[in-house]
Structures are given as C-alpha cells and as structure tokens.
Amino acid sequence: MGRMAQISSPDVDQELEQLLQNQSRLNSPWRTIVWNDPVNLMSYVVYVFRSYFGFAEDKANRLMLAVHHEGKAIVAQGTREEMERHVQAMHEYGLWATLDRAEL
Template identity: 55%
Template sequence: MGTQESLDAKVGTGTRVRDPWVTVVWNDPVNLMSYVTRVFEEYFRLPRHEAEARMREVHERGRSVLSAGSREQMEVDVQAMHGYGLWATLERGGE
C-alpha cells in the first residue's frame, strides 16, 4: 500500500478533499420550463439544446448538476440561482 493509500485508509476521506463541489438545481412547482431553460442559457452560458436537456433533467428527475468546481465558486452559482428564483444547493461531487 502506498503512502497516499495509507493516508486515505486512515483518514477515510483523503480522496474526497480533492473532489469538486457541485451546484444542484432542483425541481419546483413555480417556474416555467421556458424560464428555467433561459436561466441556464444566460447564467451558465449553455447552448440552447444543452440548457433544454438540463431543464428536462430537473423536471423529470427532480434535479440536475449544473456546475462543478471549488466550494466558493459553487456558493456563487447557488446564490445566483436563488437570485433567479430557482431552488439550488451545493454538495460534494460524487455524493
């Protein structure tokens, strides 16, 4: 077992420290699908077809991961989604 593997086994979360954080947008009964699509296009700069696919994922599966990166970056994205009136949270990637 290598040094990193030993550290990971002892700590149990060694590899998770390097995991990115993600912004999750959740389904809600308030916002129109066209509005959610437009927000994804404008804020995340997604092409229309990708924004529509993510909106459908939110609508059909209840959630979609829209961005990944540092915790600070994802906090900014979550706050931006709240500013648009969308329900969003951040969580560790891979959870």
C-alpha cells in the first residue's frame, strides 16, 4: 500500500482556519465583573469577596469601593468556563455580576 495522499483544498483550509480562530476566541481571557446594586451592604460585598475569592481584607475593600464608586469592578480573569462559575457564584450570593471578554 502506498502513502495516503494529504487532502487539502481551499474549503478544508478555510474551515480549519475558522476552527482555529474559534478555539483562540474560546481560550482568550474572560473576566468576571461585579456591578453596584441598591440592595447589598458594602460590608456584605467585602464578605463575599473574602469568603468566595479568598481575597485579603484590603483587596476586598478596594474592589468593593470600586463597585460602590465606579459602578463595577473586575474581580477575576481567566477562561470563560471559570468566569461563568464565578458569575454563577456571585448570583448565588445575591450580587449582580456578568462575564465579558477581556480586552487584549
């Protein structure tokens, strides 16, 4: 038996390129954003940041103040799947949170 010929065509090459671009987008960094809300106390937001993310008190306070004064804070960055878990956890704590693709 002879060698298998490598199959290549413009359509296959284009499809492969599209798959690689999609994979790159999935692997690009994402971030978890916590938004200001009229319900939760500042002390509770610090508690959530410390207990869930394990932040030191000063970092948790800085992030909480960013949420309070600027309306939002980026609290984590990583894969989309990780950030989806963080957003879900923030919702379970009663905080407003979303995920967004990080700017490169």
